[in-house]
Structure formats: structure tokens, C-alpha cells
Amino acid sequence: MNxxxxxxxxxxxxxPEDVLRDAxxxxxxxRDLGLSSAETVAFQARLQHQTGxxxxxxxxxxxxxxAGAVICDSIEMAFTERYNQMSQDQVNAYVCxxxxxxxxxxxQRSALLDCEVxxxxxxxxxxxMVA
Numbered sequence: 065m066n067x068x069x070x071x072x073x074x075x076x077x078x079x080p081e082d083v084l085r086d087a088x089x090x091x092x093x094x095r096d097l098g099l100s101s102a103e104t105v106a107f108q109a110r111l112q113h114q115t116g117x118x119x120x121x122x123x124x125x126x127x128x129x130x131a132g133a134v135i136c137d138s139i140e141m142a143f144t145e146r147y148n149q150m151s152q153d154q155v156n157a158y159v160c161x162x163x164x165x166x167x168x169x170x171x172q173r174s175a176l177l178d179c180e181v182x183x184x185x186x187x188x189x190x191x192x193m194v195a
Contacts, residue, residue: 070111071084073111073114073115074111077110077111077114131159131162131163132159132163135158135159135162135163136155136159139155139158170184170185
């Protein structure tokens with residue numbers, strides 16, 4: 065199902081018209097609507113059930129999807145007292161630092177190996193695993 069055919073269907077199931085008016089196919093609907101990963105999967109399943117067609121609401125591949133929340137949870141669990149003292153700007157800076165460093169590492173490795181970033185994220189099969 066192409067993007068233009070999705071728009072009327074999304075309006076029909078209650079996605080606000082102003083969100084859809086600005087849609088150009090390059091955005092990620094789940095982010096624009098503030099949907100969690102689980103809600104996105106459920107929404108896709110609902111649309112697939114109604115249309116009988118499969119499509120993605122994720123937009124382009126999002127390798128750091130939900131990473132900010134996971135990072136915040138890890139700080140809160142490991143450094144509860146400090147986390148409770150941090151401002152939103154401090155938490156944002158920490159999350160940005162972690163995601164930025166990991167993203168930069170992936171981009172550098174991708175350039176050195178002359179491959180797509182997605183290939184670096186695939187599980188590696190060793191000779192022992194295959195045998």
C-alpha cells in the first residue's frame with residue numbers, strides 16, 4: 065500500500081487531520097502521534113485487519129527507536145538518587161551523549177568497512193554456530 069492510499073485510511077480511524085495535512089511520506093507517523101512501539105504495532109495490526117494489506121508506519125528504519133527511554137530507565141535504576149536530582153536538560157544531555165557516541169561509532173565502522181549501518185546491526189554467525 066503506498067503512502068497516498070494510507071492517508072484517507074488514517075483519517076478514517078481517527079488520526080488528526082492537521083497531522084495528516086503536513087504528511088509527506090518522509091516522517092514517522094508513530095513519532096508525530098506520540099505512539100509507543102507497542103501502540104504502533106497494534107495500530108498497524110488494526111489497519112492491516114481493516115484493509116487486508118500490510119504496510120509500515122515506522123517510516124525509514126529507525127535504529128535508535130525508543131533508545132532514549134531505555135537509557136533513562138537504566139540511569140534511574142543504577143543511579144536512582146542522582147537521577148531524581150537531574151533536570152530535564154541534564155537527562156536530555158546525557159541521552160544525547162550516549163546516542164551520539166554510539167551513532168558516531170556505527171557511522172565510523174560503516175565507513176571503514178564500506179557497508180550499510182544496518183549490516184553492522186545484524187547478528188553475526190560464527191563457524192561454530194553454523195556447524
